[in-house]
Amino acid sequence: MSASERYSAVPSFWAATANPHPDLPALSGDIDTDVAIVGGGFTGLTTAHYLQRSGIECVVLEANDAGWGASGRNGGMAVLRYKSGWTSLADQLGLDTAQHMFRVLHDAIDSLESTIAHYGIDCGFSRCGHLTAAHGPKPLAALAADVRWLEREMGYEGASVLSGDATRRAIGTDEYVGAYLERRSGGIHPLNYARGLAAGVAANTRVFVSTPVTGYRREAPGFVLDTPSGRVRAKRIVVATNAYTGLFPLPNDLARRIVPVPSNLIATEPLSSSVAQSLLAAGHVVTDSRRVNLYFRMSPDRRMVFGSRGHLSGSNEPWAFEGIEAAMHRVFPALRESRIDYRWNGKVGFSLDFFPHFGQAEPGLYYGIGYSGRGVVLTHMAGKVLAAMLRGDAVDAGPLTRKPFRPIPLHSLHPLGIRLYTAYYRLLDAREEAR
Ligand SMILES: Cc1cc2nc3c(=O)[nH]c(=O)nc-3n(C[C@H](O)[C@H](O)[C@H](O)COP(=O)(O)OP(=O)(O)OC[C@H]3O[C@@H](n4cnc5c(N)ncnc54)[C@H](O)[C@@H]3O)c2cc1C
Incomplete structure (x- = not known):
């Protein structure tokens, strides 16, 4: 380098x-x-x-x-899920370990919030809620099983399943068949x-x-x-x-x-209030359930910030972002004419x-x-x-x-x-x- x-x-x-x-x-x-x-x-x-x-x-x-x-x-999404869902963690690692992992994860976001308050950090932290949007019926069934596991094994009611219609209204797209809403998750300006x-x-x-x-x-x-x-x-x-x-x-x-796996992000120009109002209306941050996932959120100045797996070259040239722009246009056809103001990438460390x-x-x-x-x-x-x-x-x-x-x-x-x-x-x- x-x-x-x-x-x-x-x-x-x-x-x-x-x-x-x-x-x-x-x-x-x-x-x-x-x-x-x-x-x-x-x-x-x-x-x-x-x-x-x-x-x-x-x-x-x-x-x-x-x-x-x-x-x-990064996307600034403070997500309260590991890569594997709760039921699969419990199956793989046992109930006690999965319950413990739930507690340490929630303790971590609470400590993150109190650290931000302790130093008075101006980073827009809010518990805006995170959606895991299901790309098909099978992933939706797994997400619904996670919600039931959380209620049954943790007595936790902070997560729920959104129907296809409710997901369409929450995100503003027909792309997903439902979603898992985690209300204690949040977003920050990273x-x-x-x-x-x-x-x-x-x-x-x-x-x-x-x-x-x-x-x-x-x-x-x-x-x-x-x-x-x-x-x-x-x-x-x-x-x-x-x-x-x-x-x-x-x-x-x-x-x-x-x-190290590259991930690319783009941010559109500020959207008109009529377009912005129909997208991510409740202010959630979103990751979809795909293995090669899409993730997106609305910025405070109404730009769509949209990310996914990046080009292996790590290039910041516009050609390296064509795939991600196409994905954004598929999920949000209303953004086809929106200018892209920012393109950047980073490396995700996968184990x-x-x-x-x-x-x-x-x-x-x-x-x-x-x-x-x-x-x-x-x-x-x-x-x-x-x-x-x-x-x-x-x-x-x-x-x-x-x-x-x-x-x-x-x-x-x-x-x-x-x-x-x-x-x-x-x-x-x-x-x-x-x-
Ligand atoms: C595009 C992208 C989107 C993401 N979105 C999300 C998201 O929405 N939500 C989420 O939870 N996670 C997300 N992540 C993951 C998250 O950003 C990382 O897991 C997290 O930031 C890792 O923090 P870190 O401090 O361990 O590493 P880093 O923030 O990468 O910091 C490592 C630092 O080490 C420094 N360094 C390296 N070598 C040396 C050296 N020899 N001497 C001195 N300094 C050195 C580098 O300069 C760098 O600043 C995303 C990641 C990327 C790349």
Whole structure:
């Protein structure tokens, strides 16, 4: 990757409407700390927030700007579902584990909300509700089973099923046969959240930007990390670089434990109030139930923000967005003539089991990676869990902390793997669309 790609500004709608970046320094000279956190996205900053509260000294080292990675580019959907539904989690992992995973996920969104309030972050957080829109009867039946599971096993009434008609009214399209509405889910302006969190954390913790960690080595009592502008001597390291873990190759195998998959987003021009009123009328954020899913929401200034799997080239040229524009026109024919004002992309870090993983790769080297497109809430969980691990507490987040998490065999072939899996998943999705 060239230096200009590493540091290039992201031409996103979020960047164009963001609050100013907090005034943070680059590292200059050599420093000592207890914990060095590599990566200044949601994971790194949330970990710093919880370490600070535990009285553990840390520093954050970010190669670019706070929120430069996926954290500042994403759909901003604070979703309260893992990639697998609740019934399938209970079938795979047992009832107790699925119930525990429900509780830690809800605890994470509540903590996210209180962190935003604690620092007074202006990021438009609202519990606007999230729809999982069903692309066919079979996925709708699975979503309905999840609602029944939540009522029966958790006594939870925050989720319900919308009929086809109700979904048509809620979204403004005939594309879906029904939906799962989760009312406690929400939406944020992701870059403003990242910047606000960085500013809040930086009041009591050293947060360095434009400071890539280019290598590290063991040296008693811990590690020495190299950057172009100074060295950091740390007892422990947290790797919080997720899909950008390969940006500056470090001497560990974490980059090979996840697959970086591009995701593209577009934002239209502001829509006329008559068009906007008929789309996403209740203000929900939406992900559909396809394996290669579409996700969309309305911005506060009435732009349709629409995303899906991106072009493998990672190009920001308009041709790389033709597929996603066609998908938006199919779902929302009324937007066929709408100008596209913003096109941008980012990398989603997928793990093989679609769960993030938190743990130690080797003694003293911690990680929180692999959110598989569900990082807005799960990174908050990561920050809490990693801080607890660093305090020496026993932590249980089900398969996120328990399961083995190893390098993926033949990882260097992942571009081919992404192509094959995308084609296969699209085939499965298309078969379920048949009504
Ligand atoms: C287009 C897109 C849409 C998405 N939409 C949603 C959504 O709507 N809802 C949802 O829940 N999730 C979504 N996600 C996923 C979510 O954004 C991520 O899971 C989450 O932001 C990961 O945060 P992070 O802090 O772990 O990683 P990142 O935000 O990617 O941060 C990693 C940081 O590490 C830095 N870095 C890398 N190497 C080094 C180094 N050697 N030294 C110093 N710094 C380094 C990078 O510069 C980067 O800033 C989306 C992701 C993408 C890409």
